[in-house]
Amino acid sequence: MTRVIDETRVRPSLPQPLRSDASGSRRVTPGSGKMAPRKNASEDMEKLRRAIEFLTEEVSSVKTQQKGIFSLVEEIKALRIQNAEKDKKIERLQSRVAELEQHARLNEDFGMEGYEFVHLNRNNKTGGGVGFFVKNELNAKIVDKMTVCVDDLLECVTIEIGLEKMKNAVISCVYRAPGGNVELFTEWFGHFFNKTQMLLFICGDFNINLMNTGHRKTEQFINTVYSMGLYPTITRPTRLTCHSAKLIDNIFTNYMENSIESGILITDISDHLPIFTLFNCNYRRKKLAINGFRYKRIKTEGAMMALKQDLLHQNWELVYIEENVNAAYEKFMDMFNMAYNKHCPVKKFKESIKQINSPWVTEGLRRACMKKNSLYRHFLKKRTVEAEVKYKWYKNKLTNILRSCKREYYNKLLEGNKNNIKGIWTILNSIVRKESKGIKLPEYFTEKDKIIKDMTDVANGFNRFFVNVGPELASKISETNTSVCEDMGERNPYTMFLGSRTPPPFPVPSPTPGSRTPPPFPVPSPTLGIRN
Structure with missing residues (x-):
């Protein structure tokens, strides 16, 4: 009995023959029967073959889809590169616009009437920078070759002023970062200003204590300055604390005459004391105010026309008959100055000193x-x-x-004008937006190595750039005949792949909600495919 149970567990599908014993009962004789042939073997093989063909088509479809996806990924990468290039151009343009806005704000916040603010901003940091206030009547220009900014080392802006009876004056404003390399700054200083043969003034905050003569790097800087024919005009400390006195601000010059006057101003506008140098140069001078008055020659269009008519009808016989050239010239100048002073006289005006007083500041x-x-x-x-x-x-x-x-x-x-909207906005504008005087914007722009000076063309150029950013990007995207989405086909809920072009060649039971129906055939794990 035990043997029959074991064989039943091992070979349950084999039919066992029935035999009768002496008592007439029927029993099973193990091992004496033959297995009956299966009628469904050919049908199972056919189903398996069709399932394999179906899987082959699915894998081929997935390969095609993957090729399309890879092509799309490459196009996306190319588009990202193009977008990155456009972003860089836009960033450069935005940086330029920010510089212009900062230039306008600097002129608005720090502008002085009758002066132009020439400055150099830091490259990768906000705040800081160096600059000059240059009088409008001076013949000054920026020296681009001597205007430089090196991150974490120095900032330098240089201008050249044209003089009448002397060499042109070159003035540089330098700032050395406190943590910068002193030896590298000294090398740059000697190389940068060594070839200048004009009148030179180098002013600024060098952050090198000239009073610390026992320091090796300081002595090296001082020796470099003296070897270039420069000498400091400030000899006393410019930054004072309870524990130290340092001479780190100075003005160096190669002008050795005694007509220079230098000094230090006592004011708490900064933790550094302001320094100054007065140089008597021969530029076009303006009539100075004397005892609260100033003198100005009146030259109107009518006065100049009257002077011309008077000179045309003037009798120059006394000049012609004079044989001595110098005497003839003196007579001519006397007659000319008489007519000139008659029609364009010099008048006396009271000098009004403008004082900017804040209305909330009382006498106390x-x-x-x-x-x-x-x-x-x-x-x-x-x-x-x-x-x-x-x-x-x-x-x-x-x-x-x-x-x-x-x-x-x-x-x-604001409380007094709470019912007056116009008055409120006038007050707010006076606080937020100060009237800018003398703002000098760039005179030209550059587009593809072409200089544009007409502001209308400049505005049109900006408009063309921003309007065509999108179309230019779209034009660089390569077109394809087929769409990746079309190759993907419809979603097949009965396979782990994205979809199939043909329905499966066998009936598939519909899954019931909440149940997990196993596939009707063994599905191998594909090496290529996208899982659901």
């Missing part, structure tokens, strides 16, 4: 400001901790009071 606050300056001078003289603490406490207290008075002043103005 002005006296407090004077006391603050007095405390600062006392601190510079004594250089004690007590003097510094007293000065800083008074300065901070005064700053808070000034801000509070300014806030209260504008609050009262």
Whole structure:
């Protein structure tokens, strides 16, 4: 009985023959029967063959889809590269626009009437930079070859001023970063200014203490300066604290005459004391105010026409009959100056000194400001901790009071105009938008090595660039005859692949919600394909 059970477990599908024993009962004799032939073997083979053919078509379809996807990925990569190039161009344009806006803001915030602000900004950082206030009547221009900015080392802007009876003056404003390499800066300084044969003034914050003569790098810088024929005009400390006194701001020049006057100003506008140099140069001078008055020659169009008519009808016989050339010239100048002073006289005008007074600053606050300056001078003289603490406490207290008075002043103005929208906007514009005077924008723009000076053409150029960014990108995308989405076909819910062009060649039961129906045939794991 035990043997029959074991054989049944091993070979359940084989039919067992029935035999009768002596008692007439039927029993099973193991191992004595033959397996009956299966009738469905050919049908199973046919189904398996058709399933393999179906899988072959699916794999081929997936390969085609993958080729299309790879092609699409390459196109996307090319498009990203083009977009990156366009982004770089747009970034450069935005950087240029930001520079123009900053230039306009600098002229608006730091502009002075009658002066042009020439400056150089930092490359990769906000704030900082070097600059000049150049009088409009000076014949000045920027020297591009001597204007440079090196990150974390130095910033330098240079201008050249044309003089009448002397060599042109070259003036440079230099700032050395405190953490920059001193030896590299010294090498740059000697190479940059060594070939200049004109009158030279180099001013700025060098962050090299010239009073520390025992320092090797400082001595090397001083020796380089003297070897170039330059000498410092400032010899006293420009940055004072309770514990140190450093000479790090200076003006170097190669002009050895005694007509230069230099000095240090006592003011707390910065932690560095301002320095100055006065140089008597022969540029076109303007009539200076004397005792509150100034003199100006009146030259109108009518006056000049009258002068011409007077000179045409003038009797020059006295000049012609004179045999001595010098005497004839003196007579001519006397007659000419007489007519010139007659029609274009010099008149006296009262010089009006413009003072910018803040309306919220009272007389008591002005006296407090004077006391603050007095405390600062006392601190510079004594250089004690007590003097510094007293000065800083008074300065901070005064700053808070000034801000509070300014806030209260504008609050009262806004409260008084709360029913007047125009008045409110006038007040806000006076606070936010100061009137810019003398803003000098670039005179030309460059487009593909072409200089454009007409501002209408400049505006049209900007419009063309921004309008054509999208169409230019679209034109560089290669066109394909077939779409990748079309090759993918419809989604087949009964396979792990994306889709198939033909339905399966056998009936597939519909899956019920919430159940996981196994596939009707063994599906091998494909090496190429996208899983659902």
